[in-house]
Amino acid sequence: MEAATGLRDTASLTQKFEFNAKWGIDNPVLSLAEDYDPSDLWSLVRPRFCLLSKGEGSSFGFHLKQEPGGAGPVVCRVEPGTPAQHQGLREGDRILGVNNHVVECEDYAVVVRHIRASGPRVLLMVLAQHVHDVARAQQGTSAHLCPTLGPGVRPRLCHIVKDEGGFGFSVTHSHHGPFWLVLSAGGAAERAGVPPGARLLEVNGVSVEKLTYNQLSRKLCQSGEQVTLLVAGPEVEEQCRQLGMPLAAPLAEGWALPTKPRCLHLTKGPKGFGFLLREDKGLDGRPGQFLWEVDPGLPAEKAGMQAGDRLVAVAGESVEGLGHEETVSRIRAQGSCISLTVVDPKADRFFRMVRLSPLLFLESTEAPASAQEACSASPVKTKELPVEDTALPPVPDGSRPCLLYPGPDGGYGFRLGCVANEARLFISQVTLGGSAAQAGLQMGDVILEVNGYAMGGENDLEKLQQLAEAEPPLCLKLAARSCQDSEAWNPPGSGEDWALASELL
Structure with a gap:
């Protein structure tokens, strides 16, 4: 497009304006680029990427709503001064993708589930509503407008443990440029999955973008005997550059991680499931739903549940931030067959350190089974809701x-x-x-x-x-x-x- 390389001679724009009913252009001065290729939809409707990060107990700062007629969810409000506003999310934006998931044709509940499961960081691919409508009119409803990385082409979260040769990499960089890793053949970094020529993005959950070489060196030394790096190989970096996509941590796949989330499949036995769910504070003082009193020999213990595990998902859906009553209700609603996703204290500390949800790494461990396919947990030990006669006479006005x-x-x-x-x-x-x-x-x-x-x-x-x-x-x-x-x-x-x-x- 000529607008990308420089402005044209403005003399051609001073002609007398005549309304074009066919095109509906009412201000030709605003239509500087007339030489676009209609078949090149990507250049016209390139989505925006918003990488959002929130603190503990806070929100990203945007409201999502379902459009009438079952269309995909749309941002209906952005709170001032929040991560959403700072990253350019705007009212009327339609959500096309969440991390590396295409959601433009998914319903409201699925999109919300993906965002919540992403934890403290999420990458949203969005398109303004009016641009989305134009693209749909040109391409039809079957075309995907959301770009995704190819199979296996994703940043990597690699956990490296020192051996006799150290971490097995050295760092090189330009004066004001990014850091790249030079691997030692057969070293610890290579065994942990760091690809050759990888660009270093984060160390233990902290971005290195604004660090000096000396600051990075100190941070690596402070890591002790092990370190977790977020890296991107040359192929990933090039594909993200072509798509205009940031090299974001929520896109990462886990390599040689020291711990993983666990999916527990329980089937209710004659004596129940054999565990107690209790709202408690973790080792860091943050509240959560924890599993205690795991009875020996009952389904919970047989499935691998350990006292002190923190519950992060029920049937694959995140329960982060939910209260005790709502969490118990979700477990009960699954009946006698359910999947619980849990993390032990070690895994909890690790994923909090790297500021990523453990649910992002289920694909590389074990996908949660459905309630019909999995073995489930029995009623959680808690008070039953009061049983009352709720029969009331009908109201004549249709309510x-x-x-x-x-x-x-x-x-x-x-x-x-x-x-x-x-x-x-x-x-x-x-x-x-x-x-x-x-x-x-x-x-x-x-x-x-x-x-x-x-x-x-x-x-x-x-x-x-x-x-x-x-x-x-x-x-x-x-x-x-x-x-x-x-x-x-x-x-x-x-x-x-x-x-x-x-x-x-």
Whole structure:
């Protein structure tokens, strides 16, 4: 394109403007590049890459929502001053890829699952909504707009243990350029999977991009007898350069890692699963869901569970950041056959050090089995939710009542969302097996009343907070979000403005 190499003679742009109805161009001065190749879609709709990093207990700072009609998820809000804003994520961006997974045709839940499983760092491939629509119109719905690295062409996370020859590499660099590794033949680095001519990206989870040679040397010396390096071979570096993709840690595959996440497949026995799930603090003081009281001879021990293991996923879905009640509900919802992904204290410390989720390395260890294929865990030892008669008389206007009691941790097992441009609250998420799910709440149900107080005003959230502190039960009046059921309460035209939940990630 000429715009990439320099501006053309502007004399040709001073002609009198005539509107072109065919092309719909209403400002020719903004159309400097007219010599593009329509078949070269990649040059026109090249996605943007946003590498986000968050601290413990914080978020990336963007909200994701499902578009009406089942289209892929779209960023609906970016919080100011957050990693998402700093890395250029914008409202209206459509998510095409998460790390090396193409998600442009996946539903909302799958995309959220990939982002959460990525842990404290995630690489998003995005495209502005209007550009995405143009590309789809040109290429059709079957074309993939998201670039991916080829099979085996990924950065490597390599754990190197010193031998008599040291780490088995030396470092070379230009004055202001990156660092490259020169390997010793048959040395520790080569045995750990470091490719020849590799570029060094991180040492023990810390980027070396801004380090001087002396700082890097000190860091390697401080590593002691072992070090974990993030490296990229020449082929990876070249492919990422061509795609405009950053050499990001969440893309890495593990080589010779000192520890791995473990997938435990349990089947419920006559005496249950034989373990206790408890919310506790780890060795670093951070809260999590830990497995204790592993009974000898029962399914949990036979599957390899160890007391002190931290639970990171249920049936392959991350439970990081979830409370105890919601985690227990997800386990119960799998029935008598379930897969639990766990890390022991050593693995926990390692993956926290490199600032990557252990779930990113399941493909190189063992893929979690489905509930039908795996052996599962029995009901976790915890209080049962109170059993109450929730039968209430039907409401004649097409809505329905729902009676809720809090679970063992005091929560009701659902989250709220807002309808865009409307003063209306609805159910954006229902915890599997929780109080709300047992009472029949469904994602998308609109809240009309709470304990007799009508919803639909500007202070709904404040009212709900006050009502949530009242004595249970919580009595909701709900309406389903389908078009047939919504006519009684939706204002004219609001059906077209319906937006599903926006979720902070």
